[in-house]
Amino acid sequence: MANSRGRARKRRSQAWFGREGKMGFIYRSWVKNRGIPHDQFDGRPVIGICNTYSELTPCNSHFRTLAEQVKTGVWEAGGFPLEFPVMSLGETLLRPTAMLYRNLASMDVEESIRANPLDGVVLLMGCDKTTPALLMGAASVDLPTIGVSGGPMLSGWYRGERIGSGTNTWSLSEDLRAGRITREEFHEAESCMHRSHGHCMTMGTASTMASMVEALGIGLPGNAAYPAVDARRNLIAREAGRRIVELVVKDVRMSRILTGAAFENAIRVNAAIGGSTNAVIHLIALARRLGVKLSLDDWDGLGRGVHTLVNLMPNGKYLMEDFCYAGGLPVVIRELGEAGLLRRNALTVSGKTIWQNSRKAENHNPDVIMTMAQPFKRDTGIAVLRGNLAPDGAIIKPSAATPKLMQHKGRAVVFEDIDDFHARIDDPKLKIDESSVMVLKNCGPKGYPGMAEVGNMPLPPRLLKKGITDLVRISDARMSGTAYGTVVLHVAPEAAAGGPLALVKDGDLVELDVARRRLQLHVSDEELTRRRTAWKPPKPAMARGYTRLYIDHVNQASEGADLDFLVGGSGSAVPRDNH
Ligand code: FES
Numbered sequence: 001m002a003n004s005r006g007r008a009r010k011r012r013s014q015a016w017f018g019r020e021g022k023m024g025f026i027y028r029s030w031v032k033n034r035g036i037p038h039d040q041f042d043g044r045p046v047i048g049i050c051n052t053y054s055e056l057t058p059c060n061s062h063f064r065t066l067a068e069q070v071k072t073g074v075w076e077a078g079g080f081p082l083e084f085p086v087m088s089l090g091e092t093l094l095r096p097t098a099m100l101y102r103n104l105a106s107m108d109v110e111e112s113i114r115a116n117p118l119d120g121v122v123l124l125m126g127c128d129k130t131t132p133a134l135l136m137g138a139a140s141v142d143l144p145t146i147g148v149s150g151g152p153m154l155s156g157w158y159r160g161e162r163i164g165s166g167t168n169t170w171s172l173s174e175d176l177r178a179g180r181i182t183r184e185e186f187h188e189a190e191s192c193m194h195r196s197h198g199h200c201m202t203m204g205t206a207s208t209m210a211s212m213v214e215a216l217g218i219g220l221p222g223n224a225a226y227p228a229v230d231a232r233r234n235l236i237a238r239e240a241g242r243r244i245v246e247l248v249v250k251d252v253r254m255s256r257i258l259t260g261a262a263f264e265n266a267i268r269v270n271a272a273i274g275g276s277t278n279a280v281i282h283l284i285a286l287a288r289r290l291g292v293k294l295s296l297d298d299w300d301g302l303g304r305g306v307h308t309l310v311n312l313m314p315n316g317k318y319l320m321e322d323f324c325y326a327g328g329l330p331v332v333i334r335e336l337g338e339a340g341l342l343r344r345n346a347l348t349v350s351g352k353t354i355w356q357n358s359r360k361a362e363n364h365n366p367d368v369i370m371t372m373a374q375p376f377k378r379d380t381g382i383a384v385l386r387g388n389l390a391p392d393g394a395i396i397k398p399s400a401a402t403p404k405l406m407q408h409k410g411r412a413v414v415f416e417d418i419d420d421f422h423a424r425i426d427d428p429k430l431k432i433d434e435s436s437v438m439v440l441k442n443c444g445p446k447g448y449p450g451m452a453e454v455g456n457m458p459l460p461p462r463l464l465k466k467g468i469t470d471l472v473r474i475s476d477a478r479m480s481g482t483a484y485g486t487v488v489l490h491v492a493p494e495a496a497a498g499g500p501l502a503l504v505k506d507g508d509l510v511e512l513d514v515a516r517r518r519l520q521l522h523v524s525d526e527e528l529t530r531r532r533t534a535w536k537p538p539k540p541a542m543a544r545g546y547t548r549l550y551i552d553h554v555n556q557a558s559e560g561a562d563l564d565f566l567v568g569g570s571g572s573a574v575p576r577d578n579h
Contacts (some may be wrong), residue, residue: 011144011248015044015574016117023577027117031082045248046562047074047241048118049083050109050138054132058092059127059199059206060150062228070122070148073241076271078438079120079248081241083174086112086137089129092208098129099478100281100450102136103554103563104546105129108481115575118143120248122240126150126199126228128481131209132282135218136562139289140252140569144239144247145254149210151228152320153198156187160333164313165193165200165481170456178464187575188490198228199318202313205481208275209282213328215269216262218254221357225328227321252349253289261343263287263356264302265293265333268341269276271306271381272332274315277489280382285560288567296384296393296558300517303381308399309335311368311376314484315399318368326368330361336419339372363491368407370396385488387520388528389474389510392492392558394519396512397479402470404513405486410472414506417442417538418454425460432460437472437510441501444476444494444540445554447562449541451476451490456483470511474519476501476557488512488519490557496538497556503531 011018016027018041028041049070053063067083074081087105089098099462113121120143123134136144156163163172172189175181199206213219226232248285263283270279280299285295309332312318323329336342337355344355363369372377380399398406413436415421421440424430432438438457445451455477459468473487476494493499500521504510509522521528540551553563 009510011043011045012572012574013119014043017041017046017127018043023579026579039040045079045119046117046494047079047081047244048113048116048121048123049081049082050113050123050134051085052088052125052134052277053085054088056092056093057088057127057130059090060064060124060130063124063150064167065124066124066148066150066234069234069237070124070241073238074245077242077245079245079261080458084112084116086322088133088426089127089133090576091128097450099452100460100547100550102129102133103134103502103550105567106137107566109134110140112571113138113143114570120144122244123147124150126206128205128209128278129328131206131213132286136288136289139258139286140566141572142254142569143572144220144244144252146244146247147213148237148240149213149219149223151198151226151230151233152201152207153194154196154227155201155319155321156193156195158192162319164202164316164319164482165187166204166480167202167314168193170483172281173315174458174464177458177461182549190264191526195579196227196229198491200482201432203273203275203310203315203320204481205276205278207272207320208273208279208481211269211273211275211329212266212283215266215333217257217346217354220350221330222328224325225320226240228322230324243351246351247349257347258286258290258292259346260292261346263292264343265346267299268306268336269329269332271303272309272336274308274310274312274377274380276278277382277395277397277479278481279299281478281490281557281561282393285562287564288560288562289569296395299382299395300384305379306336306381307372307375307389308380309370309372311370313484316376318384321477322365322368327361327363330358331362331363331369333358334361335372383514383517384499385512385514385519389504389519392490392556393498396486396488396514398514400484401486405470407512408437408472409509409511410435411441412437412504412506412508412510414439414574415441415503416467418452420518421457424564425458428462430460432463434463434468434471437474437512439501439504439510440475441495441504442476444491444496445539445557447476447494447496449547449551449554451478451557451561452482453478453480455479455489456487492556492558494556496535498535500528502535503528572578
């Protein structure tokens with residue numbers, strides 16, 4: 001029995017609730033104030049529901065309902081649920097960027113779990129950074145854990161056309177800048193894009209990370225695509241509540257699920273869904289919390305030969321709601337499994353392997369989900385570039401790039417930082433044409449700080465009006481998962497850490513060759529040495545507080561941009577009490 005005393009004595013929560021005397025009184029009595037009867041402390045699994053609900057995180061604003069479903073599932077399975085809030089990261093409102101706070105939120109999650117009487121955890125996450133923050137924090141404790149994503153919004157519709165979060169925000173903004181639409185039309189589109197609860201419904205970072213949760217096996221089948229307002233989203237939350245009790249009884253910890261095989265599967269799934277480049281950073285950071293060896297080069301190696309199967313924005317035309325109705329992620333996983341591109345035996349929180357979860361999945365719309373034999377785009381895994389401009393690597397998402405620009409030589413147009421970019425990009429005198437390579441510095445983890453999603457720099461209006469829609473763009477920044485273009489990102493080391501990106505000047509010849517995985521600055525070593533001698537590191541953006549801690553301790557993008565002292569975990573040992 002899940003709540004038998006014999007097993008319960010060993011359970012972590014009994015170090016609190018199973019105590020006698022003064023301490024037992026303290027631990028139980030205050031919890032009883034909600035009407036919790038004494039028998040709930042008999043050693044049954046105590047399940048934490050880690051909630052990122054916040055009105056400041058609109059994508060997660062339905063999480064109270066979801067938490068109630070999880071709770072019901074926990075009660076039904078004989079567990080005792082306790083919901084708790086953690087820092088929530090709203091992508092749209094947080095400044096300077098939610099990524100600055102991913103690691104801080106992960107610390108909140110880790111310490112909240114370890115410090116409390118919990119035997120297992122259900123993580124409620126949705127908006128971009130909430131998913132990696134919760135996974136990373138929970139991984140450093142390593143209790144039995146299930147991830148439940150909040151689900152994507154319903155499709156946006158504007159004047160008879162699908163419009164997708166982010167993707168059409170960029171295109172509508174460019175239409176406005178180029179004078180193709182009016183301000184009134186722009187405002188009208190705002191209320192047509194996000195018309196239900198849920199997270200961004202393109203295959204942006206939130207949908208990518210929800211897919212990663214499912215592909216890693218730490219979420220239940222269907223987790224990625226059920227819309228937030230679909231009854232099945234509630235069902236999956238309810239089922240997670242039931243399953244977590246079982247995982248605690250069987251002591252199936254997070255590290256049993258998040259193995260090297262699970263990460264291999266996730267990387268291939270990311271290629272097959274044309275997923276966000278942000279997943280590269282988040283999965284490397286997560287793996288390093290668990291001691292799983294995962295490098296930037298694994299992304300390139302494992303993604304080779306994997307085709308994009310889904311026709312979803314920002315690479316294609318459909319949205320997550322369409323993906324759900326077509327069969328969702330299990331169809332993609334089945335395709336990979338049949339092509340020999342899946343570690344079939346990877347265990348998942350359903351209690352079955354990933355292959356058992358997916359092998360019978362049916363494709364209900366082959367225009368939305370295509371096949372490995374006839375894919376949407378060929379060989380589109382994340383490409384890792386190296387060269388004298390990025391000794392520790394940079395990445396590009398080929399599925400979002402313009403094919404003819406993937407091999408390109410051009411003269412650099414350099415922006416020293418994002419303020420310099422904003423100050424000059426609309427200047428008609430800016431010397432830039434369709435062969436130029438835009439270079440943006442000081443937007444990496446330390447430089448911004450927080451590595452903002454500014455790598456997909458908007459093009460100058462002059463070029464937009466000429467019908468030019470893409471240029472090679474290079475930076476140490478990230479790019480929104482909903483964005484597109486021939487955009488080289490995450491250049492490491494970043495400019496603010498003294499990487500060669502800091503040395504690029506206007507007019508330098510830059511070469512991008514994606515097929516050869518090359519990113520080269522054609523400037524002599526002697527000249528680069530001269531420039532390095534003259535280079536001075538930028539002053540830290542903040543002298544105190546968390547931002548200062550972040551700047552001093554953040555790792556480079558190629559290492560997951562975690563704080564150096566958070567890599568690894570401290571485990572679930574019960575802390576001493578304070579009385
Ligand atoms: Fe929350 Fe896009 S803004 S997922």
